[in-house]
């Protein structure tokens with residue numbers, strides 16, 4: 712019995728350290744995650760993508776993030792941001808291969824969700 716409770720506790724800690732659900736919980740945590748996601752997007756993604764609620768992509772072939780936000784659900788967004796999917800292949804611009812941490816991915820998704828109209 713004791714052991715089981717220990718295990719449960721351990722599991723909860725493990726889940727919390729990995730799941731974005733804990734990292735981007737509520738209130739301050741949530742707005743902190745959004746702000747970090749936005750900062751990351753501004754520093755690494757905005758030179759090609761329109762990352763805000765208005766405007767066109769500086770690099771026209773790059774999709775508008777607000778459109779991605781409308782057409783993809785949270786899981787799909789997280790998946791796209793995950794490693795492997797972000798090797799942009801484009802004839803004109805050579806792209807760095809992004810290696811985003813799960814935390815950064817959670818933050819980008821949190822930010823992108825703010826672009827949704829509803």
Ligand code: HEC
Pocket residue numbers: 752755756757758759760770772773774779791792796797798799800801804805806809819
């Ligand atoms: C040098 C320009 C450039 C930069 C910088 C850039 N992108 Fe892109 N991105 C593109 C282009 C072009 C496309 C569309 C063609 C492609 O996927 O290669 C694209 C497509 C995407 C897609 C859609 C992929 C899909 O499967 O539909 C996502 C998501 C994305 N970018 C996220 C990011 C994120 C996150 C960053 C910053 C960490 C970033 N991009 C930085 C040019 C860029």
